Amino acid sequence: MKLSDGVEQAIHSVTMLSGLSADGVLSAAALAEFHGVSPSYLLKHLQALSGAGIVQTLPGPKGGYRLARPPEKVTLLDIVLAVEGAGPAFRCNEIRRRGPNPLPAHLLTKPCGINAAMLRAEQAYRAELRRVSIADILADVGAMDDGTIVARGCAFLDIHERKSGSKA
Template sequence: MKLGDGVEQAIHSVSMLAGLSSDGVLSAAALAEFHGVSPSYLLKHLQALSGAGIVHTVPGPKGGYRLARGPREITLLDIVLAVEGPAPAFRCSEIRQRGPNPVGAHLFAKPCGINAAMLKAERAYRAELSRVSIADLQADLAVDDDGSIAARGCAFLELHERRTNNR
């Protein structure tokens, strides 16, 4: 299964937003700059995250994005479904019933075994993604980071975070 680049961008963006102060927001342009991605492409995914209730949009020239829920309440599955949509990755179109020399419909009374296997794998994949929160990713990074990654993010936020309470 291949997920679009937007999933990676969305997960990293949500992770970055988790580092904001309680009254802080970050613009889409700043998020795109930090990750070295196209602002217009990232904006599309931020809108999807907003529509899914993962991020909150603050309008206006000093506006931007912040998390709509706490990092413990946002899972990787939430982000994947927001960006990619809820449809299963595998979609059975019953090609086993096509082609020359058709056989009786009674032979297709049971669901396609290939479809069943693929849906079972997707359920396992989604279950695993639902077990990993943004807070879990932050904790894992804290264990592996020598401080360089955290310092890079903090320095960027220091320059680009906008405060909504006009401080």
């Protein structure tokens, strides 16, 4: 299974937004600059995160993005589904019914075994993503950080964080 670059960008952006003060926001341009990615591509994913209720959008000259809920309430699955959509990664097209010698109808009464196996694998994958929150990711990073990662993020936020004047 291959996820789009947007998933990585979205997870990193949500992680960065978790470092904002209560009334702080970051512009999409600032997030794109920090991560060295295309602003227009990132904006598409920020809009998807907003639509999913993961981030909040504040319009205006002091506007930008901030988390809509606490980091412990945002899972990796929430982000993946917002960016990639909720549909299954594997889509069975019942090719057993095609070709010059399709299976007879009486052998097609049960679901395809390949489809069933793929769906079980996806359920396990989604369960693992559902188990990991942004707070968990932050804790893991904090445990291995010698201060460099936090200092990098704080220095950037000191320059680019906007105060929206309204608290979430």
